[in-house]
Amino acid sequence: MSTLALHIILSAVLASLFVSTRCDNQSREDVALFIFGDSINDAGTNNYINTTAGFRANFPPYGETFFRYPTGRFSDGRLIVDFIAEYANLPLIPPYLQMKNDEFKGGANFASAGAGALVDTYEGFVVDLKMQLKQLEQLAKKLRKEMGSEKAKRIIKEGVYLISIGSNDYARPIFSNPALFQSISMEDYVGMVIGNITTVLKGIYEVGGKKFAMIGIGQLGCVPSMRPLTRNGACLGEANRIAQLHNVALTSILAKLETQLQGFEYSNFDFYITGSERIQYPSKYGFKEAETACCGSGPYRANSTCGGQRGVKEYSLCRHPEKYVFFDNGHPSEKANQQFAQLMWNGSLSVIRPCNLKALFKHEDA
DSSP: OOHHHHHHHHHHHHHHHSOOSOSOOOOOSOOOEEEEESTTTOSSGGGGSSOOGGGOOOSTTTTTTTTSSOOSOSSSSOOHHHHHHHHTTOOOOOBGGGOOTTOOSSEEEOOOTTOOSSTTTTTTTSOOHHHHHHHHHHHHHHHHHHHOHHHHHHHHHHOEEEEEOOHHHHHHHHHHOTTHHHHSOHHHHHHHHHHHHHHHHHHHHHHTOOEEEEEOOOOGGGSGGGGGGSTTSOOOHHHHHHHHHHHHHHHHHHHHHHHHSTTOEEEEEOHHHHHHHHHHOGGGGTOSBSSSOSEEBSGGGOBSOTTSOSSOOOOEEOSOGGGBSBSSSSSBOHHHHHHHHHHHHHOOTTTEESOOHHHHTTOSOO
16 A cells, blocks of 8 residues: 555544534634524424424424423424534524514524425425525514624624525425426436525525534435335335435535635534434434334324324324434434434534534534
């Protein structure tokens, strides 16, 4: 082996062990957290819009592990963003639509369950990503009016913008229009999704945002709702392929934006690898069940009946959600969310690149 090749290998190994210093690690005051996306991040937005129970989680048993009542979060307890807020010394970030005029405390959550980067993904039932950007623009205007231009500008500039989007853009055609990918290639469809995400990232940057935390798409084909679509209950390969294409394209566009937009910083979380490890080796991470959901009905509890408010009243509920990777047919349990949040906060380059959220927030202590 040549000296150059050995040097490259050693450099790669060292990079996987240590967190990149590319994000400035200088400590500063607590900064705001602005949250965008879908049900992975939705803390109750859909409680405040005209939609159906299929896009809401404001009924038991959602929320019972931590809150003891349903908040609109698609989990038995807290979401990834709730733990991130805690690690950043922030309060739980409320839905933007819930906030009163003088209620800005630590940030705002614009995420809407069912939302996609494409406007026509569940159009009319959700707040799509572009509308979430418009809501940020409205909030920035309100902050300037209430706090003054300089303070508002600083809050917006130093804030972290955490985004989880894309899963619904891909899951919807797989469930409702599987022939779509016979008329358009997966690559071209991913390009449309990434194009819209790029537009919104640039839009947030134009508002004044500089720091972006992206959650990639998880192992979409292995969520409980996908398993009945295969003969033996295995993961759906088509869904996993498009998730991987998305993640590769997202990684590429983030690196490109970093070179194009002055001051643009980002963290990109590998939700695919971290999720697949828990699905493949649940006991290694303290789980007993990774294929079947805690709450739902049918094989793998794959039907979206958790809570009995979505057209079918009968459903099954496990006694110990903390033993399950998935709480319902498409969303992680609180325990899984906490593990993902810890990896996002202080994980190594093997799971979050080019720096973790602790560095992005510029915290000295976790």
